[in-house]
Amino acid sequence: MDRIKTALDKRRQGTHYADRMHRILGVCQDCGLLWHEERVAFTNGSSALRRVHDIEPVGRVFVTPRYEKYGLHVNTRVLPRLKRMAPQFAYALNVPSTSVEVDGNTVYIRVPLEEAQEDGLLTFEDAWSIAESIPVGSLLLGVDDDRRQLVLEMIAPTNVHAAVVGMTGSGKSTLLKTMILSAQRIGGSQVALFDPSRGLEPLSGHPSVWRGGLFSNAADCERGLEALANQIGRGLGRLTYVFVDEVPDLIAQRPQIKQHLARLAQAGRHAGLHLIIGAQHLLASDVGSMTLRNIPVRLVGRVSDPSAAYQATGRRDTGADSLRGRGDFVAVNGSLTRRFQVAYLSDADLEEWARRYAPRDAMVPVRPEVLKAQTAPVHALAHRAMGSGGDGRPPDDIPEEALREIKRYVRQHGHRPSLNWVYRMTKEKLPTGGFNRDKARRALRLAGQAPQQAHAQE
Ligand SMILES: Nc1ncnc2c1ncn2[C@@H]1O[C@H](COP(=O)(O)OP(=O)(O)O)[C@@H](O)[C@H]1O
Ligand SMILES: [Mg+2]
Numbered sequence: 001m002d003r004i005k006t007a008l009d010k011r012r013q014g015t016h017y018a019d020r021m022h023r024i025l026g027v028c029q030d031c032g033l034l035w036h037e038e039r040v041a042f043t044n045g046s047s048a049l050r051r052v053h054d055i056e057p058v059g060r061v062f063v064t065p066r067y068e069k070y071g072l073h074v075n076t077r078v079l080p081r082l083k084r085m086a087p088q089f090a091y092a093l094n095v096p097s098t099s100v101e102v103d104g105n106t107v108y109i110r111v112p113l114e115e116a117q118e119d120g121l122l123t124f125e126d127a128w129s130i131a132e133s134i135p136v137g138s139l140l141l142g143v144d145d146d147r148r149q150l151v152l153e154m155i156a157p158t159n160v161h162a163a164v165v166g167m168t169g170s171g172k173s174t175l176l177k178t179m180i181l182s183a184q185r186i187g188g189s190q191v192a193l194f195d196p197s198r199g200l201e202p203l204s205g206h207p208s209v210w211r212g213g214l215f216s217n218a219a220d221c222e223r224g225l226e227a228l229a230n231q232i233g234r235g236l237g238r239l240t241y242v243f244v245d246e247v248p249d250l251i252a253q254r255p256q257i258k259q260h261l262a263r264l265a266q267a268g269r270h271a272g273l274h275l276i277i278g279a280q281h282l283l284a285s286d287v288g289s290m291t292l293r294n295i296p297v298r299l300v301g302r303v304s305d306p307s308a309a310y311q312a313t314g315r316r317d318t319g320a321d322s323l324r325g326r327g328d329f330v331a332v333n334g335s336l337t338r339r340f341q342v343a344y345l346s347d348a349d350l351e352e353w354a355r356r357y358a359p360r361d362a363m364v365p366v367r368p369e370v371l372k373a374q375t376a377p378v379h380a381l382a383h384r385a386m387g388s389g390g391d392g393r394p395p396d397d398i399p400e401e402a403l404r405e406i407k408r409y410v411r412q413h414g415h416r417p418s419l420n421w422v423y424r425m426t427k428e429k430l431p432t433g434g435f436n437r438d439k440a441r442r443a444l445r446l447a448g449q450a451p452q453q454a455h456a457q458e
């Protein structure tokens with residue numbers, strides 16, 4: 001034991017760490033895990049008992065901004081029991097909780113610091129300045145337990161897409177903002193921003209933002225995501241990060257969004273598109289099981305219980321259910337897990353960014369008519385095929401804007417406009433082009449102006 005003590009004291013002044021390591025080893029001893037005896041046979045026929053150590057302390061304590069980590073080299077035969085001993089360690093150390101993490105042959109007992117002992121905030125600048133030249137294709141997350149800068153290489157074939165999961169207040173939106181700002185500062189990519197809660201707004205004015213701003217209402221988000229999904233199959237486009245916060249909320253409002261996300265998750269990478277989605281829960285019933293399978297990277301913050309931790313990470317032993325909120329996260333990809341603290345982007349930093357690049361709303365793409373016809377509901381197609389009256393188009397292909405203009409004309413002139421006027425107005429205002437006579441008539445009808453026969457005059 002003295003060996004441990006001196007080893008520890010060499011690195012950390014005081015006996016606090018050595019004392020805690022003693023207590024941890026004491027618990028192991030009480031449970032009979034520290035060593036076992038094996039009988040060894042000698043060539044002369046005699047035999048003797050030999051003590052084999054199953055647990056040896058790692059001679060160094062890791063102190064992260066919010067935790068102490070005590071490492072033990074462990075014989076795998078005691079691993080299963082050790083993994084269940086977090087409550088005993090907490091009791092012996094007189095702390096509310098601990099967690100036991102396995103990393104190869106090393107087991108870490110993770111002990112949360114009291115809030116007063118925690119280091120101050122880890123800011124974006126702190127994390128950024130550890131290594132300023134992050135390569136294009138990677139995004140900044142924060143720092144890991146060794147206080148090394150942690151970045152996520154999105155363009156690595158095993159990563160590609162990521163989901164940020166955790167309960168409200170866990171720091172999901174903060175992490176998204178950190179990733180977005182890092183993309184904007186690194187350069188060489190564009191970011192598409194979708195967020196019904198508008199939390200990403202301060203980052204929406206930068207020139208790298210796809211279609212010039214933030215998509216916030218669900219209908220606009222649906223259009224935007226559809227347009228991105230339609231880029232698939234046209235070859236590798238520009239490197240684009242597609243950030244979508246509050247995904248279950250968006251899908252609940254616009255169910256089509258689920259399909260667009262599924263396409264992006266499945267084949268987006270062939271078009272240079274990388275998804276980063278934010279959600280409180282990652283349920284297959286909300287998001288779709290295909291989409292979940294195609295998003296290998298999970299960045300998980302505080303979750304409510306072990307089953308939510310399992311859903312979020314796809315694994316049982318990540319310790320995600322003991323995360324503490326406010327940027328305490330674990331990154332999981334298959335069997336790899338890495339704890340980290342998210343770099344925090346303060347309101348003041350965001351405001352400064354927003355002053356330089358004034359936030360804007362996105363120019364929402366308009367669906368081309370062709371696509372509209374292809375995606376028209378089955379009954380509408382059947383209707384048209386049977387020629388049973390009307391022209392079979394869904395009634396909403398006359399945009400509100402056109403109707404508004406017609407009504408304004410009527411208010412100003414006291415009579416309805418001509419079909420030519422409707423043609424010129426729609427040609428000027430709508431990206432889909434001018435209305436033909438049929439469509440202009442329907443527009444007049446929809447605007448409350450009864451259709452008539454001869455009205456080519458001005
Ligand atoms: N990395 C962090 N460091 C410190 N505090 C954080 C961090 N992330 C979040 N917080 C705190 O938690 C609050 C909620 O964060 P937010 O990102 O909005 O969470 P979520 O989107 O998961 O609801 C923030 O206002 C901030 O006070
Ligand atoms: Mg949020």
